[in-house]
Amino acid sequence: MIVSLLLACSGEAPVEPAVEGPRSGLPDTLVAATWQVRLADDAARAPFEGREGWVAWSEGRPADALLAFAAEGDAAALARAHAELAVDWRLAGQLASRATVEVYGRTPMAGDPAEVAGLVAAARAELGEAPEGTPLPRPEGWASQAAPGTLPDAGPVPHYRFRESLPEGLEVPAVHPGAGFALAAAHRAAAVAADPGSAGLVAWMDAAWGGEAPPPESPRPTTVPDAWLFLSLATTPADLVGFGALPPDTAEAAASTGSPFAVLAAACLPAEDPVGCAESAAAGLRAELTAKMAEVAGEPRPYHRRFAARAEVGALVHLARVYERRAGPCALPGGACEGVGARDADAAGRLRVSALDRADGAGVSESLVWLWIAAWDVGNRNTVRAAELLHRASASIPGLDAARVPLDALHLRVSRSAAPGLPVH
Amino acid sequence: MTAPFRPIRAWLVGVAAVASLLLTGAQLSFYEESLPGTLNPLYAQSMVDFRAQELVFDRIFYHDPVDNQIVSRVVERSELAEGGKAYRVTLKDGLRWHDGKAVGAADLCFTVEAMLDPKTPSRIAQGYRTVLAGCEVESERVALVMFTRVFHNPKERLGFALLPKGAFTGTAIAPDTDFSVHPIGSGPYKGGKGKRGVTFEAYANGHHAARVNQLSLQEGGDPIVQVNTLKQKSAQGIVAVAPPLRPDVSAADDLQLKSYDLRSWWFIAVNTKRPALADKRVRQALDRTLDRTELRTLTIGVKPGEQNSPCEFISGPFVQSSPFYNRAVPTRDKSDRATASRLLTEAGYKLVGGLWQHNGQPVKLNIGMLAPLDKEAPELLQQISNQLGAGGFDRVETRISVDDWNRRVVTGQATEFDLLVGKWSFGVVEEVNQLFETRTGAKGAFNIFGYSSPEADAAVAAYNAARTDTAAADAYHKLHAVLADQLPYLFLWKLDTKSAWRTEVRGNTISPYFYWTEVDGWTFGG
Numbered sequence: 001m002i003v004s005l006l007l008a009c010s011g012e013a014p015v016e017p018a019v020e021g022p023r024s025g026l027p028d029t030l031v032a033a034t035w036q037v038r039l040a041d042d043a044a045r046a047p048f049e050g051r052e053g054w055v056a057w058s059e060g061r062p063a064d065a066l067l068a069f070a071a072e073g074d075a076a077a078l079a080r081a082h083a084e085l086a087v088d089w090r091l092a093g094q095l096a097s098r099a100t101v102e103v104y105g106r107t108p109m110a111g112d113p114a115e116v117a118g119l120v121a122a123a124r125a126e127l128g129e130a131p132e133g134t135p136l137p138r139p140e141g142w143a144s145q146a147a148p149g150t151l152p153d154a155g156p157v158p159h160y161r162f163r164e165s166l167p168e169g170l171e172v173p174a175v176h177p178g179a180g181f182a183l184a185a186a187h188r189a190a191a192v193a194a195d196p197g198s199a200g201l202v203a204w205m206d207a208a209w210g211g212e213a214p215p216p217e218s219p220r221p222t223t224v225p226d227a228w229l230f231l232s233l234a235t236t237p238a239d240l241v242g243f244g245a246l247p248p249d250t251a252e253a254a255a256s257t258g259s260p261f262a263v264l265a266a267a268c269l270p271a272e273d274p275v276g277c278a279e280s281a282a283a284g285l286r287a288e289l290t291a292k293m294a295e296v297a298g299e300p301r302p303y304h305r306r307f308a309a310r311a312e313v314g315a316l317v318h319l320a321r322v323y324e325r326r327a328g329p330c331a332l333p334g335g336a337c338e339g340v341g342a343r344d345a346d347a348a349g350r351l352r353v354s355a356l357d358r359a360d361g362a363g364v365s366e367s368l369v370w371l372w373i374a375a376w377d378v379g380n381r382n383t384v385r386a387a388e389l390l391h392r393a394s395a396s397i398p399g400l401d402a403a404r405v406p407l408d409a410l411h412l413r414v415s416r417s418a419a420p421g422l423p424v425h
Numbered sequence: 426m427t428a429p430f431r432p433i434r435a436w437l438v439g440v441a442a443v444a445s446l447l448l449t450g451a452q453l454s455f456y457e458e459s460l461p462g463t464l465n466p467l468y469a470q471s472m473v474d475f476r477a478q479e480l481v482f483d484r485i486f487y488h489d490p491v492d493n494q495i496v497s498r499v500v501e502r503s504e505l506a507e508g509g510k511a512y513r514v515t516l517k518d519g520l521r522w523h524d525g526k527a528v529g530a531a532d533l534c535f536t537v538e539a540m541l542d543p544k545t546p547s548r549i550a551q552g553y554r555t556v557l558a559g560c561e562v563e564s565e566r567v568a569l570v571m572f573t574r575v576f577h578n579p580k581e582r583l584g585f586a587l588l589p590k591g592a593f594t595g596t597a598i599a600p601d602t603d604f605s606v607h608p609i610g611s612g613p614y615k616g617g618k619g620k621r622g623v624t625f626e627a628y629a630n631g632h633h634a635a636r637v638n639q640l641s642l643q644e645g646g647d648p649i650v651q652v653n654t655l656k657q658k659s660a661q662g663i664v665a666v667a668p669p670l671r672p673d674v675s676a677a678d679d680l681q682l683k684s685y686d687l688r689s690w691w692f693i694a695v696n697t698k699r700p701a702l703a704d705k706r707v708r709q710a711l712d713r714t715l716d717r718t719e720l721r722t723l724t725i726g727v728k729p730g731e732q733n734s735p736c737e738f739i740s741g742p743f744v745q746s747s748p749f750y751n752r753a754v755p756t757r758d759k760s761d762r763a764t765a766s767r768l769l770t771e772a773g774y775k776l777v778g779g780l781w782q783h784n785g786q787p788v789k790l791n792i793g794m795l796a797p798l799d800k801e802a803p804e805l806l807q808q809i810s811n812q813l814g815a816g817g818f819d820r821v822e823t824r825i826s827v828d829d830w831n832r833r834v835v836t837g838q839a840t841e842f843d844l845l846v847g848k849w850s851f852g853v854v855e856e857v858n859q860l861f862e863t864r865t866g867a868k869g870a871f872n873i874f875g876y877s878s879p880e881a882d883a884a885v886a887a888y889n890a891a892r893t894d895t896a897a898a899d900a901y902h903k904l905h906a907v908l909a910d911q912l913p914y915l916f917l918w919k920l921d922t923k924s925a926w927r928t929e930v931r932g933n934t935i936s937p938y939f940y941w942t943e944v945d946g947w948t949f950g951g
Contacts, residue, residue, distance in 0.1 A: 415854055425835070
């Protein structure tokens with residue numbers, strides 16, 4: 001059923017034989033270990049078929065999926081949904097905080113309400129930067145909502161209406177920049193409450209997407225339920241908990257970690273054309289998985305392409321994160337660098353865009369990717385794409401549009417201080 | 426059993442080496458929505474114009490498409506001067522125009538002076554007249570650009586294309602000169618416009634080293650033929666691929682969809698000056714006669730309930746993700762023929778033999794559409810006409826060429842039409858004043874049918890007078906509500922633009938709005 005639904009919503013063209021393209025060069029054992037190949041077998045995939053939760057997940061509706069998993073009583077899937085929504089909310093928190101800093105901290109204007117100083121200080125604190133002034137305290141009660149199978153929210157938006165400091169001043173809507181972080185914490189707690197055995201995974205997944213490092217007592221998980229892998233951007237457990245991790249020096253050593261993404265990263269890090277290498281490697285992974293899935297299923301099927309596309313997008317995200325990590329401070333918004341750091345930062349940026357292109361092109365609706373790019377865009381004051389991506393994600397995650405309030409403020413400021421522009425056809 | 430490990434690094438290096446060998450003499454063909462109307466950057470009127478000009482000219486400063494930083498290829502250094510009301514710009518050494526002459530400070534000052542010259546009838550220049558005050562040549566490569574006031578972000582104000590002084594006889598630049606067809610720029614390509622296409626030849630320069638030798642812009646015809654041509658390798662790219670064909674592109678392993686960040690929304694402008702359409706209730710009836718959901722399905726290919734559709738309905742002149750969009754004004758997704766009939770009856774219309782009559786005469790709607798829209802939304806004109814026909818209106822349809830659209834529609838001269846289907850595109854600036862303000866002097870320059878409303882004018886005036894961002898947003902929210910009520914436009918949808926490129930084309934970063942800003946990094950392996 002899920003396969004037929006995947007087809008129905010994508011409007012996919014009939015299966016065409018794959019054009020001979022690049023290959024990833026992965027060992028066969030690693031290819032065979034990917035969820036895409038393992039679950040190309042009808043019997044292995046049967047537990048996921050005909051379920052409302054997975055249909056919603058495949059359509060990019062994680063909140064609907066969460067509620068369905070709760071109704072179905074699938075603790076592992078419910079924990080995974082909470083964990084991914086936690087990452088979504090943390091990214092939204094970063095976006096809102098960064099937008100607050102950019103609009104009121106970096107480009108203040110006469111007339112800005114006096115209270116925004118507290119918002120900026122709170123945003124800096126949420127981002128782990130040294131706050132200047134007294135941060136506006138987080139409203140109470142957000143973090144205590146941790147019931148599995150429910151969607152915590154941060155109350156009515158906007159949280160505040162501040163008066164502009166002009167005689168004819170209007171009310172300016174505002175949200176507390178900590179809302180996203182608070183709801184992320186609530187989702188993480190709900191994930192663990194739903195499935196106490198998932199605590200390590202929850203921590204590692206959060207860290208893999210830029211959250212705090214897991215505590216020392218939480219070793220990197222080596223086995224992961226398929227409910228955490230199915231329709232994810234990863235291919236294996238090692239990929240899932242290792243997004244963005246720097247690989248070992250050699251492809252052979254990377255292969256021993258069980259992470260196809262690490263193998264691709266090890267091969268591309270020394271390349272002269274990092275973006276070209278990464279895109280070829282990711283496309284090669286897609287091609288190889290597609291071919292192997294056809295072999296397992298006995299014939300090519302349309303959904304193989306979509307499963308493999310997730311791996312391609314995931315590989316590009318991973319490689320972008322790897323270059324970003326290697327670039328260090330050069331990859332931070334506004335980081336002016338030269339040499340290798342600048343090249344890595346540039347590659348990281350281009351691969352982000354490439355990941356988004358591939359996701360959009362292949363119909364992979366993935367709020368993680370959208371919010372990851374939108375949060376980065378906001379740091380670069382690139383508000384047009386950020387607004388569009390947040391708008392998309394907000395359609396499927398209730399309450400997420402709270403982050404829109406500071407982003408709107410930033411866009412207005414950027415737009416009104418840009419060079420003159422005219423409508424064109 | 427474990428397969429022997431294949432040395433991926435060696436394989437990738439091999440691929441890169443082969444690809445680099447194939448670059449020599451590379452030629453790349455692509456389809457545009459239409460041919461550019463002009464290659465003179467002062468007179469761009471369409472996105473096709475802007476994109477083509479980006480290949481030929483350098484803008485002084487531009488936003489890096491990856492990290493959005495303001496950068497320049499032509500400026501060596503720059504600094505604030507005269508208390509912030511001026512900006513001293515030192516151009517790089519060794520820059521050449523496409524005729525081989527050196528690029529210097531005199532060219533930069535000439536460009537500023539040309540834009541300030543009131544005899545240069547350019548809307549783009551007119552915008553810059555609110556920003557630029559003058560320019561002095563301080564030395565061969567150093568120019569002092571003066572502003573009308575202190576700007577906190579002066580580089581942002583220098584985003585215009587650099588023009589060669591030697592190509593003009595004075596600072597009054599006319600639109601219809603040979604420069605519009607055979608321009609001289611300092612950008613990565615030397616362009617020449619023919620009757621059936623535009624050819625761009627790479628021009629080696631100190632600041633550009635395009636790796637694709639030649640680009641060939643062709644006007645896209647049937648969208649299906651465009652995609653098939655791409656599959657057959659007879660062309661390498663389509664700038665705007667029709668949404669119904671995107672799944673087909675996506676399914677082909679050797680083609681790739683690429684995002685192109687552009688804010689575009691589609692509309693039907695209504696001729697409020699025509700007696701039959703002057704009554705607001707008639708325009709509201711037309712609005713309710715349209716079934717946008719059906720239109721979108723039939724022309725864009727969006728399926729009912731589809732998630733993340735590239736096409737999203739709008740109720741006013743902004744995309745939904747914009748802070749200027751008034752979310753309190755609902756979209757009208759489905760038709761409501763009963764209400765439409767009531768409104769028409771109240772407005773004095775009579776239904777005779779299945780067709781509405783006004784003052785005893787049958788109403789025949791003359792509907793026009795910007796012709797290239799047919800390639801993005803196939804059959805849109807026909808489907809709109811069919812819906813209006815089913816609603817009791819007789820009608821006649823016309824596809825309007827880009828040239829006629831520029832010459833007659835945008836200038837407000839196409840008054841023989843009742844309805845005009847078009848789209849507007851925007852970058853980070855979303856000002857719509859010129860579309861809806863009463864056409865007087867420099868105001869309302871793109872007001873298609875001369876719509877005039879005190880309420881709309883007041884909202885635009887409030888926007889112009891806004892001292893704060895919130896006041897500006899409030900003003901446009903009011904404008905949105907006024908327009909949704911008075912309906913000089915029937916607002917349709919925003920539509921994402923996607924390009925399709927063959928996978929042999931690598932490094933093809935697409936810049937928001939200007940598209941080709943990073944073309945130096947594009948490669949094509951044949």
